Amino acid sequence: MAKYKIIYDRKNCTGIAVCSMVAEKFWIMNQDDKADLVSSANIGNDIWERIIEEDELKQNLDAARSCPVRVIKIVDEQNKEVE
Amino acid sequence: MTNSEPPLQTIQVQNIFPTDLPYANNPWKKNVLLIIHDVYQDFNAFPLPYGYLAAMLQKSGYSVEVYCMDVFHYTNEQLEKKLFNSEYDLIGAGFLPARFEETIILLCESVNKHKKNAWFFLGGPGPTPIPEYMLERTKADLVLLGEAEHSLVEVMDAKLGKRKLADIKGIAYVENNEIKVNPRRPVFRGLDSLPWPAWDLFPMESYTKSWKMAGQDIEEKSCSMLTTRGCTDTCTFCYRIEKGLRLRSLPDIIAEMKYLVEKYKITFFQFVDELSTFPRSRVFEFERLLKENNLNVKWVCNSRAPLFDEEVAFSLKRAGCVFVNIGVESVDQEVLDEMNKRCTVDDNIKALQVANKVDIGVGLNFIWGFANDTKETLWKNVEALKTYNRFDQVRTIRPPTPYPGSPLYSEAIKKGILKDPDDFFKKFKNSDLITINFTRYTDEECAQMLFEANKELVLHHFRNTTGDMEEAESIIEGYRRLYFEKDYKFRGARRYDKTSREKSTNANSQKSTIPTTPTVTNIENNNLNQIQKEPALPTSN
Numbered sequence: 001m002a003k004y005k006i007i008y009d010r011k012n013c014t015g016i017a018v019c020s021m022v023a024e025k026f027w028i029m030n031q032d033d034k035a036d037l038v039s040s041a042n043i044g045n046d047i048w049e050r051i052i053e054e055d056e057l058k059q060n061l062d063a064a065r066s067c068p069v070r071v072i073k074i075v076d077e078q079n080k081e082v083e
Numbered sequence: 084m085t086n087s088e089p090p091l092q093t094i095q096v097q098n099i100f101p102t103d104l105p106y107a108n109n110p111w112k113k114n115v116l117l118i119i120h121d122v123y124q125d126f127n128a129f130p131l132p133y134g135y136l137a138a139m140l141q142k143s144g145y146s147v148e149v150y151c152m153d154v155f156h157y158t159n160e161q162l163e164k165k166l167f168n169s170e171y172d173l174i175g176a177g178f179l180p181a182r183f184e185e186t187i188i189l190l191c192e193s194v195n196k197h198k199k200n201a202w203f204f205l206g207g208p209g210p211t212p213i214p215e216y217m218l219e220r221t222k223a224d225l226v227l228l229g230e231a232e233h234s235l236v237e238v239m240d241a242k243l244g245k246r247k248l249a250d251i252k253g254i255a256y257v258e259n260n261e262i263k264v265n266p267r268r269p270v271f272r273g274l275d276s277l278p279w280p281a282w283d284l285f286p287m288e289s290y291t292k293s294w295k296m297a298g299q300d301i302e303e304k305s306c307s308m309l310t311t312r313g314c315t316d317t318c319t320f321c322y323r324i325e326k327g328l329r330l331r332s333l334p335d336i337i338a339e340m341k342y343l344v345e346k347y348k349i350t351f352f353q354f355v356d357e358l359s360t361f362p363r364s365r366v367f368e369f370e371r372l373l374k375e376n377n378l379n380v381k382w383v384c385n386s387r388a389p390l391f392d393e394e395v396a397f398s399l400k401r402a403g404c405v406f407v408n409i410g411v412e413s414v415d416q417e418v419l420d421e422m423n424k425r426c427t428v429d430d431n432i433k434a435l436q437v438a439n440k441v442d443i444g445v446g447l448n449f450i451w452g453f454a455n456d457t458k459e460t461l462w463k464n465v466e467a468l469k470t471y472n473r474f475d476q477v478r479t480i481r482p483p484t485p486y487p488g489s490p491l492y493s494e495a496i497k498k499g500i501l502k503d504p505d506d507f508f509k510k511f512k513n514s515d516l517i518t519i520n521f522t523r524y525t526d527e528e529c530a531q532m533l534f535e536a537n538k539e540l541v542l543h544h545f546r547n548t549t550g551d552m553e554e555a556e557s558i559i560e561g562y563r564r565l566y567f568e569k570d571y572k573f574r575g576a577r578r579y580d581k582t583s584r585e586k587s588t589n590a591n592s593q594k595s596t597i598p599t600t601p602t603v604t605n606i607e608n609n610n611l612n613q614i615q616k617e618p619a620l621p622t623s624n
Contacts, residue, residue: 016328021330029272068317
């Protein structure tokens with residue numbers, strides 16, 4: 001089954017919280033009014049990444065598409081952005 | 084006293100008020116007075132923010148009184164008399180910026196004269212983005228920043244010496260003639276933990292009977308409710324006191340609706356959320372829960388064009404929704420992009436087509452007056468309004484107002500066309516007038532163009548509904564006096580007129596013109612025709 005990677009630019013999150021509503025298992029709001037990507041790793045410069053399975057793609061794509069400031073990106077195994 | 088009179092008896096009175104509460108032995112004295120200012124209209128929706136504040140205060144053991152100047156049209160003199168004869172710990176009022184010069188300044192003078200030892204606080208979207216200015220200008224003691232349910236309780240604690248103001252997040256206050264602005268509170272996300280509004284304190288007979296919406300029968304009792312707070316978007320003309328969108332749980336909403344139906348016989352709900360239909364799955368679940376709970380009620384709500392597809396619209400209609408407000412704003416892509424609307428012209432047109440297909444009332448909100456707006460974009464908007472008008476209301480076009488706190492306000496400051504809050508309040512007179520001119524035209528040209536556009540829309544509405552052209556002319560005259568004679572009392576053309584709606588529906592069914600589903604291209608073609616007919620701009624002032 002294909003895997004995908006969520007790339008989340010947390011420093012530019014403005015706390016609109018839409019991601020936490022459409023994919024609540026993956027996105028939770030922190031006390032600093034920014035979203036946290038659950039079980040992700042900080043790869044530096046407040047960019048967070050997490051690998052997801054194919055069956056987790058749809059709700060995270062909803063989160064990415066709904067984000068008003070577009071700080072959530074999802075790429076496939078060829079590093080091509082999934083839109 | 085004579086011997087024939089019975090002796091006086093000492094009656095043992097049980098103190099029914101808990102002794103650990105402030106004023107426990109004086110039930111006539113209240114901790115907090117909330118003033119709901121007049122908005123000079125006969126129709127007043129239940130003032131939800133005050134309902135929530137009052138409930139939260141009561142939950143924390145404090146007593147609350149409300150003074151509904153809106154329903155009873157109390158004057159400031161009457162308010163002064165009331166304050167003269169009463170004593171409170173806190174007195175407060177909330178407001179939108181549009182009401183500041185017209186209403187709030189004088190109200191503040193009255194409160195300051197007679198507040199005695201009370202602290203006077205202000206709150207809401209008016210003062211939140213500009214607390215220093217508001218404290219200086221109004222001489223109030225405090226401003227509550229953002230949603231204030233928790234900070235108000237803490238301020239009440241502080242008034243009784245249980246806390247220090249310096250430790251309370253989300254307030255600005257005056258101390259030793261110096262203004263202090265504390266850090267904001269984190270956005271409150273636990274909406275289900277808030278108590279329901281304290282309806283019992285309010286004149287519910289008035290609030291439930293007065294406000295009439297499109298799709299509502301005259302005898303139906305209605306009440307406003309919040310199912311969400313905030314919005315997913317950040318349009319440049321909009322200012323919200325908190326970031327982002329938060330949702331109440333659907334079971335909590337259903338329980339509140341059932342309570343209102345049972346207690347106040349409500350059959351019509353106004354969901355005054357800024358965005359009621361996100362995410363889509365929630366719309367379908369809400370429909371299911373309403374049916375499961377036998378809640379056969381009517382309601383209105385607010386949505387966004389990209390969220391208003393056919394499946395959602397049919398679900399809303401099946402669930403009792405009779406009217407949806409959609410912020411279309413413009414049918415020009417450059418202008419939509421400029422206002423950061425995050426939708427396309429195609430999204431807008433599709434949403435309007437869906438409303439016609441599903442036969443659900445729709446509020447067509449349009450704005451004109453951005454930097455990319457032109458004569459052509461104005462008349463494209465007029466054509467779209469005429470094409471998709473379902474005549475639920477008289478719809479017209481307003482300019483954007485750069486309210487303090489909005490990105491548009493910051494832009495105006497940056498461009499040097501607005502100096503500060505004081506400059507804004509000097510320039511703002513009426514939301515149908517250009518406050519700050521972002522366009523390429525002069526103020527006079529804008530006024531003339533908006534007048535001609537709105538005249539066309541008003542005539543179109545009445546020609547297609549009641550045919551009452553005297554009423555149409557009267558509204559047009561109101562616009563003329565506003566635009567050209569600066570008669571600021573004009574309150575806009577919007578009407579919730581059941582007769583108009585029925586007549587238009589009948590007329591349309593006879594003509595079989597609904598649903599008309601023109602494409603974007605059709606509109607653009609119509610627009611071209613319209614532009615040729617457009618009146619010339621005035622050649623002089």
